[in-house]
Amino acid sequence: MPPSTRLWSSANMVEISADHPLRGKCVALPETRELDLFAALLERRGASVLRCPLVDIRDAPEPEKVLAWLRMFCTEGCDDLLLFTGEGLRRMLSLLEHHLPELRQGFLAQLASVRIIARGPKPGRVLRELGIKPALVADPATTPGMIALLRTLDLKGRRVGVQLYGSEPNTPLMDFLAEAGAQVLAVAPYVYADAVADADVLALVDTMHRGLVDAIAFTSLQQVSRLFRLAETSQKRDVLLQALARTTVAAIGPVVAEALRAHGVKPQVVPEGSFHLKPLTQALIEKLVG
Numbered sequence: 001m002p003p004s005t006r007l008w009s010s011a012n013m014v015e016i017s018a019d020h021p022l023r024g025k026c027v028a029l030p031e032t033r034e035l036d037l038f039a040a041l042l043e044r045r046g047a048s049v050l051r052c053p054l055v056d057i058r059d060a061p062e063p064e065k066v067l068a069w070l071r072m073f074c075t076e077g078c079d080d081l082l083l084f085t086g087e088g089l090r091r092m093l094s095l096l097e098h099h100l101p102e103l104r105q106g107f108l109a110q111l112a113s114v115r116i117i118a119r120g121p122k123p124g125r126v127l128r129e130l131g132i133k134p135a136l137v138a139d140p141a142t143t144p145g146m147i148a149l150l151r152t153l154d155l156k157g158r159r160v161g162v163q164l165y166g167s168e169p170n171t172p173l174m175d176f177l178a179e180a181g182a183q184v185l186a187v188a189p190y191v192y193a194d195a196v197a198d199a200d201v202l203a204l205v206d207t208m209h210r211g212l213v214d215a216i217a218f219t220s221l222q223q224v225s226r227l228f229r230l231a232e233t234s235q236k237r238d239v240l241l242q243a244l245a246r247t248t249v250a251a252i253g254p255v256v257a258e259a260l261r262a263h264g265v266k267p268q269v270v271p272e273g274s275f276h277l278k279p280l281t282q283a284l285i286e287k288l289v290g
Helices: 035-043 063-075 086-099 101-113 122-129 143-150 171-179 198-209 221-233 237-245 254-262 277-289
Strands: 008-010 026-029 048-051 055-059 080-083 115-119 136-138 159-163 183-187 190-194 215-218 248-251
Touching (some): 055 221, 063 086, 063 101, 063 183, 080 086, 086 101, 086 122, 136 143, 143 171, 159 171, 198 221, 198 237, 215 277, 248 254
Parallel strands (some): 115 136, 159 183
Antiparallel strands (some): 008 048, 055 190
């Protein structure tokens, strides 16, 4: 790798054994929030890891809007609450802790009483830490999957809280809820922002293009979006597609896989049934080692 590249790699100097099936393999990680955890899972299995966090997750730039929603939820409540991400729930809890600690118990009481509909398993993991279970879970964990589940319910006249992911307005969902007669109360507890510099991302693309990376593992559609947005603005879309064609492409779940397909990339690794880092790591081993 060129000295100017600020991507950095790490590899365990270990003897080749069944415990290190990824010995000699290089895996690129665009992950941010759980980058250290994901890297450790791969490194313990002998892989060399290229870290290039593409997207950062930050608190909403106007926290007062989120706080106003939290006050509303605690005092007036909702009939239903659509949770799209565990990250969103964690961010709301953090805001309460730092700005409105007196409302935490009221918020938890409302969570326990409202009908919670989760997009996939991730919100459920955070809810379980609070001793709460979602009433319904959308499967597949996509917006179409959520809409398909909601079609089975009578939402007319119901106050439906919607925790959005990032600043994405989710127009298809909002249009459906309006047509269903629901009163939508949306909140966006966090936003996505670029993490590493554009030059670092382009260096990763060049490294893949030169055939020096065995696999790249995407864990969010925002990572896919930034990569292709930068490639297009840099007039390197063709180079990116060639680089990905030379690299095993992994997606943590159906949402990310669909985002890749929308750009003309077919992921070769998508774990079935459980969309977490450990199943993704095992799926990568099975693909790269056989």
